[in-house]
Amino acid sequence: MTNLELQKMANEVRKGIVTATHAAKCGHPGGSLSAADIYTYLYFEEMNIDPKNPKMEDRDRFVLSKGHTAPGLYSALAHRGYFPVEDLTTLRKLGSYLQGHPCLQHVPGVDMSSGSLGQGISAAVGMALGARMQGKDFRVYTLIGDGESEEGQVWEACMFAGHRKLDNLCVILDYNGLQIDGKLEDVCSAEPFEDKFKAFRFHVINIDAHDFDQIRAAFKEARETKGQPTVIIAHSLKGKGVSFMEGSVDWHGKAPNDEQYAIAMADLEKVGEALCQK
């Protein structure tokens, strides 16, 4: 896909996030929106997958370690054709397969259940090791949060991945700088991230999480990096695309009401229209 096509799709993914959390009257829009471009690039450009065959044996894998941003993953999966986009409005409701956090057994396209922070990245490391042990060339991607990186298990997983030189593993850090209780720097920052990942023997790439040129280049560089895992530190804006959510800690885990929903969708429609003019 061209960058313009990716931008348009990411905008649709964002609409899905806003629509799903509005319908659910809860959920996590902020961190879903900050990673929307990453989700879009992974599912529409980067990964070797088949929505018609979600369990395809040697597909690339994605583990959403920051599982609370499931609305972002679900929206990307729905738009990619794993399940109907209309189902996004069933998010978090009784009887829906779209559980509050990703559930392997119920959601087509979800490669690992997650949500308890720090755990997804370990499973991703296990998948990468499993691929290597069986001589398979699929790649494994995992998205972790900056707040999530306060969990010790994240670094246990990085230690192992670096030690084992798992170059089929690509970690993406959604660095939006905000967590539930406030700014990372005020709560308990895990900075310096770059130094930490380097210390754990990762190849580190810093990018603007909303620039598809940089996203494209970073994933290419990750694929070409041998002998060590890669982390893409994706500097992002929490709530990206929705005016009143951008950079606001309040929208970590809160859904828009009807009025806010209308404003949010108008914001995104405007972005969409501008993209159509290009």
Added chain:
Amino acid sequence: MSEVIKIATRESYGNALKELGAEYPNLVVLDADLAAATKTGVFKKAFPERHIDCGIAECNMMGIAAGLSLTGLIPFASSFAMFAAGRAFEQVRNSIGYPHLNVKIGATHAGITVGEDGASHQCNEDIALMRTIPGMVVMCPSDDVEAKAAVRAAVEYVGPVYIRFGRAAVPVINDRPDYKFEIGKGVLLREGKDVTIVATGICVDSALTAAEMLAADGISAEVINIHTIKPLDEDIIVNSAKKTGKVVTVEEHSVIGGLGSAVCDALCAKHPVPVKKLGMQDVFGESGSASALVEKYKLDGKGVYGDVKAFLGK
């Protein structure tokens, strides 16, 4: 009488893995810097490329096992019970139990027979923790024969399994030609009519010894070996309770949440009878030799004998 052969069930674990490793090329073993103690070192020697040392990071090890299983491998994640079920409980619950992955957890050094290391390493809570996880199979074999059979059954079964092994050498009691192991199937080892003794793990041998001693006093004790605490063979327990009217449970585990509680759950619902739960009575263990500890906490044959007699008021 021939000499009693004693083997620690952790040894059985390592030997079974080695044997099964030859049959199952997708069987892999993980450890957290305890391969020498958990005896997975035996497997490592035979299949070095399939042994994964995760270092001292049990939580990550459980996640890695989950990921490996999702690529078609059958991982056995090994550590002491304290760290496998205790430290990594939430990883086992959320990364293995909730997605119902085909991961096997081999937990060695369970209970007080860890011995000299003391209470910090004596896990008396693992059965309770593991059996609360939906879909988790929980096994606690009584000797070498049963431990090896349990490991094989775990490989053949698809889904999460927790198996508990001990550090100390224990008598081989199941070495007979007609021995058969089936997950979830209790074993009637001795028929009796006055009291039922339901035991698991190393306490099965104690129950058999106690039954012998009780017989000398004219008390007829039925002995049931429950090697699978979950799913529990409720029928064998209920049927025996109907016959004897009194049940004693024996386990090298807290009396809160373990075999005793599982048996009470079943009897409460189906055939309430008086039950006496023997095990660790809501206390931590302590340092000492395995045999001294088993004696102090009355989990040996003599201890069980005394408590059963007291329970029967005789």
